[in-house]
Amino acid sequence: MTAARTLTSPQMAALRQILQRYRGQGGAYLLPCLHEAQAVTGWLDADTCTEISRALNVPLVQVHEVIEFYTLFYNEPVGRRIVRVCDDPPCFLAGSSEIVRACARQLGVDEKGGTSSDGRVTLEIHPCLGRCEQAPFLMIDDDAHGHVQPAQIPDLLGEGA
Numbered sequence: 001m002t003a004a005r006t007l008t009s010p011q012m013a014a015l016r017q018i019l020q021r022y023r024g025q026g027g028a029y030l031l032p033c034l035h036e037a038q039a040v041t042g043w044l045d046a047d048t049c050t051e052i053s054r055a056l057n058v059p060l061v062q063v064h065e066v067i068e069f070y071t072l073f074y075n076e077p078v079g080r081r082i083v084r085v086c087d088d089p090p091c092f093l094a095g096s097s098e099i100v101r102a103c104a105r106q107l108g109v110d111e112k113g114g115t116s117s118d119g120r121v122t123l124e125i126h127p128c129l130g131r132c133e134q135a136p137f138l139m140i141d142d143d144a145h146g147h148v149q150p151a152q153i154p155d156l157l158g159e160g161a
């Protein structure tokens with residue numbers, strides 16, 4: 001289930017421009033449209049999904065299927081920054097559990113993931129991020145950090161996260 005809309009007027013205007021550019025383009029453009037629309041507020045609300053469906057002329061169920069399938073799309077509010085800690089086997093064996101614990105402690109969220117009480121940062125426990133050779137590996141938004149040690153977490157999640 002997708003949460004309700006909370007867009008400001010400038011965000012609505014930005015979304016309208018995006019939808020106008022993609023109008024009538026079809027399902028082949030669904031992914032780039034979703035990425036651009038999500039960049040407006042960090043997540044995709046129910047009304048935005050409906051408007052994307054109409055603009056691209058793709059079934060609404062297809063919009064939701066894509067959002068549910070890809071872990072980088074969100075249908076609920078998330079923090080302004082996203083910390084993704086990989087816990088697939090190579091990272092797990094290299095100590096990702098300690099990294100997760102350190103992140104959760106620093107952010108005051110559950111070790112299963114969650115958003116800090118000030119809405120600033122969301123911690124996600126993530127499947128492989130494609131950098132297994134740098135395990136344990138995490139990303140803070142688009143910034144990659146490999147061979148991370150728990151002692152680094154306060155600095156990594158300090159002012160920048």
Ligand code: FES
Binds near residue numbers: 086087088089131133
């Ligand atoms: S298993 Fe962690 S990045 Fe691939």
